[in-house]
Amino acid sequence: MNSPNATVATGGPSAPRVTAEATRRRTFAVISHPDAGKSTLTEALVLHARVITEAGAIHGKAGRRSTVSDWMEMEKARGISITSTALQFNYSTAGQDCVINLLDTPGHADFSEDTYRVLTAVDAAVMLIDAAKGLEPQTLKLFQVCKHRGIPIITVINKWDRPGRYALELMDEIHERIGLRTTPLTWPVGIAGDFKGVMDRRKGHYIRFTRTAGGATAAPEEHIPADQAADAAGSDWETAVEESELLSMDGSDFDPETFRTGESSPVLFTSAALNFGVNQLLDVLVELAPSPGPIVDVDGVPRPVESPFSAFVFKVQAGMDSSHRDRIAYARVCSGTFERGDVLTHAGTGKPFVTKYAQSVFGQQRSTLDDAWPGDVIGLANAAVLRPGDTLYRDVPVRFPPIPSFSPEYFSVARGTDPSKHKQFRKGIEQLDQEGVVQVLRSDRRGEQAPVFAAVGPMQFEVAQHRMAAELSAPIALESLPYSVARIVDPEDAEFVNKQPSAEVLTRSDGVMLALFSTSWRLEGFQRDNPGVHLRSLIASAED
Numbered sequence: 001m002n003s004p005n006a007t008v009a010t011g012g013p014s015a016p017r018v019t020a021e022a023t024r025r026r027t028f029a030v031i032s033h034p035d036a037g038k039s040t041l042t043e044a045l046v047l048h049a050r051v052i053t054e055a056g057a058i059h060g061k062a063g064r065r066s067t068v069s070d071w072m073e074m075e076k077a078r079g080i081s082i083t084s085t086a087l088q089f090n091y092s093t094a095g096q097d098c099v100i101n102l103l104d105t106p107g108h109a110d111f112s113e114d115t116y117r118v119l120t121a122v123d124a125a126v127m128l129i130d131a132a133k134g135l136e137p138q139t140l141k142l143f144q145v146c147k148h149r150g151i152p153i154i155t156v157i158n159k160w161d162r163p164g165r166y167a168l169e170l171m172d173e174i175h176e177r178i179g180l181r182t183t184p185l186t187w188p189v190g191i192a193g194d195f196k197g198v199m200d201r202r203k204g205h206y207i208r209f210t211r212t213a214g215g216a217t218a219a220p221e222e223h224i225p226a227d228q229a230a231d232a233a234g235s236d237w238e239t240a241v242e243e244s245e246l247l248s249m250d251g252s253d254f255d256p257e258t259f260r261t262g263e264s265s266p267v268l269f270t271s272a273a274l275n276f277g278v279n280q281l282l283d284v285l286v287e288l289a290p291s292p293g294p295i296v297d298v299d300g301v302p303r304p305v306e307s308p309f310s311a312f313v314f315k316v317q318a319g320m321d322s323s324h325r326d327r328i329a330y331a332r333v334c335s336g337t338f339e340r341g342d343v344l345t346h347a348g349t350g351k352p353f354v355t356k357y358a359q360s361v362f363g364q365q366r367s368t369l370d371d372a373w374p375g376d377v378i379g380l381a382n383a384a385v386l387r388p389g390d391t392l393y394r395d396v397p398v399r400f401p402p403i404p405s406f407s408p409e410y411f412s413v414a415r416g417t418d419p420s421k422h423k424q425f426r427k428g429i430e431q432l433d434q435e436g437v438v439q440v441l442r443s444d445r446r447g448e449q450a451p452v453f454a455a456v457g458p459m460q461f462e463v464a465q466h467r468m469a470a471e472l473s474a475p476i477a478l479e480s481l482p483y484s485v486a487r488i489v490d491p492e493d494a495e496f497v498n499k500q501p502s503a504e505v506l507t508r509s510d511g512v513m514l515a516l517f518s519t520s521w522r523l524e525g526f527q528r529d530n531p532g533v534h535l536r537s538l539i540a541s542a543e544d
């Protein structure tokens with residue numbers, strides 16, 4: 001099944017094509033504290049790229065109560081994202097044809113493992129800040145992860161249609177608290193709550209927005225030359241000009257070099273709900289966000305995008321379509337290309353992997369994928385062998401670094417409440433485990449019927465419980481256990497640790513034995529008293 005593209009060897013005949021395809025790709029995540037408007041902005045970006053004709057149109061009700069990325073039932077009901085979503089679409093601007101791979105992430109700390117994993121798969125991040133709330137704790141943490149990984153950040157001050165803080169004050173806050181130098185590309189005309197438009201700081205003109213009913217369609221915009229802007233916007237324009245001059249004097253003009261190294265960040269002002277400023281963001285992403293470059297392998301060697309195909313799995317998700325019970329492994333393409341049906345190698349096992357079921361992903365929708373290029377996020381359907389962190393390659397072996405997993409801090413016993421659903425219970429638990437919705441731990445003492453769920457945050461339990469009932473037809477009851485720390489323990493020490501008060505040893509599905517302790521204080525006491533017992537932390541945390 002080899003095609004001309006499949007013959008890409010380093011420097012092979014298709015290398016220029018691979019370079020060209022990589023160059024027109026933008027792969028980024030939208031990140032922030034919960035509720036800043038990530039999913040709403042995602043929807044607006046897609047709307048502006050004209051993939052959908054009306055915001056909120058893809059899922060149920062127009063009038064935008066649910067967004068293209070929030071497709072899970074529980075997400076719709078609660079209005080929060082509990083899992084990241086990938087959307088691939090084309091966008092053309094100023095003669096450039098781009099392919100956008102956008103990842104909308106959940107903001108809630110309980111789901112941050114998912115968000116951190118997504119950050120291993122992107123080349124840039126759009127960091128949202130709520131105009132009224134400023135920098136919030138989860139945004140701060142995610143910023144640190146981006147900084148650590150060297151991911152360039154575009155900052156978006158969202159909800160400018162609502163009363164909020166002063167724009168200059170927000171810039172100061174970002175600089176003072178996280179040391180990120182802001183270089184606004186647009187500047188609001190009208191204070192927060194009275195969003196009239198933005199000044200394009202590089203070109204000097206005024207972009208005036210017009211509201212549409214319910215923000216359901218793209219907002220019309222007029223580009224008004226600077227010398228007519230005062231007539232159009234009055235004193236709001238003058239304030240914007242003055243503030244923009246202040247910024248320039250302060251050295252806050254865009255600087256490509258420090259943007260790429262993550263020291264400075266271009267800023268845009270938006271109202272995702274009204275679709276204001278969204279075009280500008282799309283254009284900035286195309287113009288300034290980096291295209292895919294070499295990805296460093298586990299030995300620290302960069303693999304050029306023109307190398308033969310390689311990709312790594314950063315997420316596994318099932319239950320996207322309740323009528324199919326399918327399971328999708330999301331992979332980020334690092335180098336080369338493949339055509340559907342090509343045979344790759346699974347680096348972990350050395351076994352062949354057939355890409356017959358490769359798909360391009362757009363939220364809950366999927367379509368057959370014929371080829372993929374560096375930067376693309378692809379879905380591999382029903383590939384039971386794939387786990388987060390797995391590498392796939394062709395011809396020239398490679399392995400990418402493992403992806404972060406967090407140490408669980410919450411533990412609950414799960415029991416089926418309907419004895420006739422024994423089989424569904426087992427299958428459901430296995431599925432949640434594979435996806436990483438929760439980690440599943442077992443012990444002989446507790447038995448198969450009472451596995452222990454381990455989670456980074458308690459909301460993961462709610463998701464597991466909801467999905468067991470709604471999707472997997474095996475309702476469960478959860479009973480929380482009084483543990484808060486886990487450590488890896490060697491099998492020869494397991495029995496000894498298990499006998500300690502306030503401790504218990506359980507086995508994870510990959511065979512690793514975990515010792516759970518009620519508090520870190522207990523754990524420290526145990527380690528002091530038993531220096532011969534070797535306990536290891538589970539890390540690979542965000543900072544690794």
Ligand SMILES: Nc1nc2c(ncn2[C@@H]2O[C@H](COP(=O)(O)OP(=O)(O)OP(=O)(O)O)[C@@H](O)[C@H]2O)c(=O)[nH]1
Nearest residue numbers: 034035036037038039040080081107159271272273
């Ligand atoms: N007024 C106003 N409301 C907005 C804007 N953007 C989002 N919202 C509202 O803010 C709420 C949260 O928006 P989401 O897009 O779900 O926020 P999120 O960041 O995706 O939240 P999580 O996924 O849970 O982290 C919703 O009620 C949106 O309608 C905006 O620009 N202006």
Ligand SMILES: [Mg+2]
Nearest residue numbers: 038039080081
């Ligand atoms: Mg969301």
